Amino acid sequence: MTDHKVPPILKPIRDVGIVGYGAYIPRYRLPASEVARIWKAGSGGLLIEEKAVSGLDEDVITMSIEAARNALARAEIDPSEIRAVWVGSESHPYAVKPTSTVVAEAIGATPHTQAADWEFACKAGTEAIQAAIGFVGSEMARFALAIGMDTAQARPGDPLEYTAGAGGAAFLLGPAEISLATIESSYSFATDTPDFFRRANEKYPEHGERFTGEPSYFKHITSAAQALMQAIEASPSDYQHVVFHQPNTKFPQRVGRALGFKPEQIETGLLVPLIGNTYAGSALVGLTAVLDVAEPGDRILLVSYGSGAGSDAISLRATELLPERHNLAPQTQDYIARRTEIDYATYARFRGKLTMK
Amino acid sequence: MEASRHWRLKQERYTLMGEICPHCEEKIFPPRDICPACGENARNLYKYSGRGEVYSFTTVYQAPAGYEENAPYTIALVRLEEGPMLTAQLTDLGDETVEIGMPVEMVTRKLRSDGERGMLVYGYKFRPQLARTISA
Structure with a gap:
């Protein structure tokens, strides 16, 4: 290896x-x-x-x-x-x-x-x-x-x-x-972690027990965000906005704090209090709210999380074309x-x- | 199951694709072979903007087969801004009251399903024009 x-x-x-x-x-x-x-x-x-x-x-x-x-x-x-x-x-x-x-x-x-x-x-x-x-x-x-x-x-x-x-x-x-907005770089981090699943033909998912939270959401988002920032030599203060997957209000706030982001960097893309967790849409709809107000040159970090489990981290930079x-x-x-x-x-x-x- | 009919009408239903007559420039919806205005061949495709206004409307309580789960629902005669008038369901009304002259816009929605095992049929409906803080 x-x-x-x-x-x-x-x-x-x-x-x-x-x-x-x-x-x-x-x-x-x-x-x-x-x-x-x-x-x-x-x-x-x-x-x-x-x-x-x-x-x-x-x-x-x-x-x-x-x-x-x-x-x-x-x-x-x-x-x-x-x-x-x-x-x-x-x-x-x-x-x-x-x-x-x-x-x-x-x-x-x-x-x-x-x-x-x-x-x-x-x-x-x-x-x-x-x-x-x-x-x-x-x-x-x-x-x-x-x-x-x-x-x-x-x-x-x-x-x-x-x-x-x-x-x-x-x-x-x-x-x-x-x-x-240009894609500066991206990174993916995935492991086999059974925190949430739905079997074929079942209407509702199963979740909980010992894999919710720390070994799943927090571990994967933190690992993906840190790896990407290390590789492209960026730090949290380089970003105007950061958007995480948002299953509830607390998780993205807590993972943001742990990574060294300030509440004002998270605020614009944090939509979960008003629309809920939109699953595959969650981090992405947060990114649209950020792009709606971002200025040319603004850097944006997007980190998703999917159960099962993995995180994709994408670093973006807004261009001159965005405001128009x-x-x-x-x-x-x-x-x-x-x-x-x-x-x-x-x-x-x-x-x-x-x-x- | 009328899969072939749904398939044949998909472009018209998903995107509000009609025709414009190459002879008299009449805009036509739904598409047909002969221009209703001048009687010549009319097969040039024309995509409508999807904007229009309510010409008249009514509410359906006794829905036909396949539409029962949506009842009661409102259907309207919508006058497209390009001219033609069509019949469609109104959707996303929330608690808004419908009025004649109300501006509406086309959205693609689920029209019906052919039972639990059948095909899902999608097509145009109209909703109240989305309020925007900064207009385009």
């Missing part, structure tokens, strides 16, 4: 960047206090305020289409130039039949394109981004679209039910010279502001938890 004195970062031959980005968050919100009311849990120490819930006619396909359209609006490119449409999720509507072909068709990327669905719990979206960096960076493609999107599942009464939300984001990767594209699509805060509160019964109906037949 090779002893890596300098962590082996992932760097393509050609420089790559984000040419367009777009978020999607559904309209409905379920307050955590409403979940607590049903399960008589008391309202002290709730992990978030409320979570976003998808409507009856929404799923990962429809949500990915809207995020992708927003990314294309900012990219201002011809969608027939896209050579890959990749959607990372753990709530693909079909067990067999790609989400990505429907998305590719709806945005006008078919037929000269790759299309595939990615799966790695909450980091399927950043996996797709890294693959897209390779696709563009090797000059196999000029543009590749990577999406992280989820309508997260949680068993009624499970602690996850407070936070399992819906939303995500799409990123169009392309040549650095026409990018809104901010308003070519709805901003992430526009989606957060579009809010209709629902009660638990409506949530149960929207999420298919009622037996109709």
Whole structure:
């Protein structure tokens, strides 16, 4: 086994960047206090305020289409130039039949394109981004679209039910010279860690026991972030913004503090208190909120986490092109502001938890 | 199961793809072979912006087969800003009341599923135009 004195970062031959980005968050919100009311849990120490819930006619396909359209609006490119449409999720509507072909068709990327669905719990979206960096960076493609999107599942009464939300984001990767943010470098850290899983044909995931937290989220995010920063000789103070996977409000705050980031560096991308944990969309939709306000030259560190387990760390730098594209699509805060509160019964109906037949 | 029909209509349904008549420039939706305005062949594709306004609307309580789980829902005659009028469901209404003249925009949503084992059918619906802090 090779002893890596300098962590082996992932760097393509050609420089790559984000040419367009777009978020999607559904309209409905379920307050955590409403979940607590049903399960008589008391309202002290709730992990978030409320979570976003998808409507009856929404799923990962429809949500990915809207995020992708927003990314294309900012990219201002011809969608027939896209050579890959990749959607990372753990709530693909079909067990067999790609989400990505429907998305590719709806945005006008078919037929000269790759299309595939990615799966790695909450980091399927950043996996797709890294693959897209390779696709563009090797000059196999000029543009590749990577999406992280989820309508997260949680068993009624499970602690996850407070936070399992819906939303995500799409990123169009392309040549650095026409990018809104360039990819400086990235790194992946993965081990076999059984902290959270869902077996085939099961509706709800299993989690908990001894692998939650320290050996999973904290170990993988810390390792990935430190390795990347060491390899590119960066330190936390070099970044204006940092975005972590956000299963609740405390975890990203705590891992940020442990790594040496200040609360103001985390603040802009920390959306979990208002939309919940959007799983494969979680860190990515946080990144869109940062890109919505970032200035040219700002450095951004993105670190995802997926159970099972692994973290992808990506270092980005905003370019001069970013500010003029901010308003070519709805901003992430526009989606957060579009809010209709629902009660638990409506949530149960929207999420298919009622037996109709 | 009508997989072949859903497949045939996918471009029109997913992206609001219609036609523009090469002879009289009439914009046509849904697409058809003959221009309804001048009677000539009309097969040039035209993609609509998806923006329009509610011309009229009604609420369906007794939904047809395949749509029961969404009932009650509102359907509207939507006048596209390019001219044509079409019928579509309104979605994401939340607690907003629908009014004639209300600005709406196209979104691609799940229209129905052919049962638990069947295909999911996607297509256009319209929602109230998303409020934006800074307009484009």
